[in-house]
Amino acid sequence: MGDTYTITDLAEEFRVTPRTIRFYEDKNLLHPERQGLNRVYGRRDRARLQLILRGKRLGFSLAAIKEMLDLYDLGDGQVEQLRVTLRRSQERLVELESQRRDINEAIRELKEGIVALEKALADKGVNGHDRTDERAAARVKATV
Amino acid sequence: MGDTYTITDLAEEFRVTPRTIRFYEDKNLLHPERQGLNRVYGRRDRARLQLILRGKRLGFSLAAIKEMLDLYDLGDGQVEQLRVTLRRSQERLVELESQRRDINEAIRELKEGIVALEKALADKGVNGHDRTDERAAARVKATV
DNA sequence: GTTGACGTTTACGTAAACGTCAACTATCTT
DNA sequence: AAGATAGTTGACGTTTACGTAAACGTCAAC
Numbered sequence: 001m002g003d004t005y006t007i008t009d010l011a012e013e014f015r016v017t018p019r020t021i022r023f024y025e026d027k028n029l030l031h032p033e034r035q036g037l038n039r040v041y042g043r044r045d046r047a048r049l050q051l052i053l054r055g056k057r058l059g060f061s062l063a064a065i066k067e068m069l070d071l072y073d074l075g076d077g078q079v080e081q082l083r084v085t086l087r088r089s090q091e092r093l094v095e096l097e098s099q100r101r102d103i104n105e106a107i108r109e110l111k112e113g114i115v116a117l118e119k120a121l122a123d124k125g126v127n128g129h130d131r132t133d134e135r136a137a138a139r140v141k142a143t144v
Numbered sequence: 145m146g147d148t149y150t151i152t153d154l155a156e157e158f159r160v161t162p163r164t165i166r167f168y169e170d171k172n173l174l175h176p177e178r179q180g181l182n183r184v185y186g187r188r189d190r191a192r193l194q195l196i197l198r199g200k201r202l203g204f205s206l207a208a209i210k211e212m213l214d215l216y217d218l219g220d221g222q223v224e225q226l227r228v229t230l231r232r233s234q235e236r237l238v239e240l241e242s243q244r245r246d247i248n249e250a251i252r253e254l255k256e257g258i259v260a261l262e263k264a265l266a267d268k269g270v271n272g273h274d275r276t277d278e279r280a281a282a283r284v285k286a287t288v
Numbered sequence: 289g290t291t292g293a294c295g296t297t298t299a300c301g302t303a304a305a306c307g308t309c310a311a312c313t314a315t316c317t318t
Numbered sequence: 319a320a321g322a323t324a325g326t327t328g329a330c331g332t333t334t335a336c337g338t339a340a341a342c343g344t345c346a347a348c
Contacts, residue, residue: 008294018295023336037296037343058250058257062335079268086261093254100247103240106202110237113202117230124223152324162325167306181313181326206305 005041014053024052029066059096064088149185158197168196173210203240208232 007018024030025039029052032039041049048069055065068088071081151162168174169183173196176183185193192213199209212232215225 006294017336019338020336022296027335039295054253056335058254061333079265082261082265082268086258086265089254089258089261093251093258096247096251096254100244100251103244103247107237107240107244109198110202110233110240114230114233114237117226117233121223121226121230124226150324161307163308164306166326171305183325200305 003043003046005046007039007041010041010046010049014049016053021049024049024062027062027066029062029069058089059092060088147187147190149190151183151185154185154190154193158193160197165193168193168206171206171210173206173213202233203236204232 005013007021010016011018011021021030022039025032030041030045030048032041032045034040051069052062052065055068056062060068068081068085071084072078149157151165154160155162155165165174166183169176174185174189174192176185176189178184195213196206196209199212200206204212212225212229215228216222
């Protein structure tokens, strides 16, 4: 039933450092119980940690994650939590799609630049330093 | 010929703040001349700023940009500059493609989560608080 | 009785790329 | 002469997600 975990149990399972888990507690994302000084995590804590990490993968800040988690904890205003989480998710989706466009654009530019660089280097290799070089250099300067 | 620009000229043209341009100078990415205290930028400085901003768009750090720019300024070891820039570009390309995969993955997860959230909300809207809700909540908890 | 593994706390450090003052200085305009 | 407008130089603040060090407790194993 009430399975419990030590901090390193969770750290290893989720491949984070114990420091990270303590940090989340410090930021009030987790509130494990104590046995004396030691932290004891239950299934619920484990689930929360999992949610935190998933949130991070999706690019949410810890603050945003905390907010959504807190809303969930109100236990009853669940609808609000769902609505907020839905909205945040939609916003995040828009952001991600925008980022993807930027990255695609950057990849295109970069590939072009690489072609130009290779061309310039080939020129350099073939002959010495003359006007050809300078045109190549100008191209590079313009594209890098 | 020797066109010159004030700091706000460049700031406006490239849509950055003057502070940003001074910051680049502080980091030795730019070295405009002075007339008294005032900075005076020439065509060369303008070109460098453009390169800096392009580098940033491609996701290079200022340190990396500086390095490539400095190599270019040696004026003669050009081949080295080309090689270094080429290598950095190729590395950056690999990174970007990796990031794109991550983003695509996140987008997929997020879309799934959104569907689940919408479903859960629809359920909430239709009926009160019962086991159906809890199953929906569990789904959300598992997917958000 | 000591070694090692694991735990604790507090608190400062890091990286990146600027933003945001504060307090001047210099020049142009009215 | 007084503003208005632009420019300057420090120096500290911001953000995020932890890392790292110091200094110590606890417990089982050898």
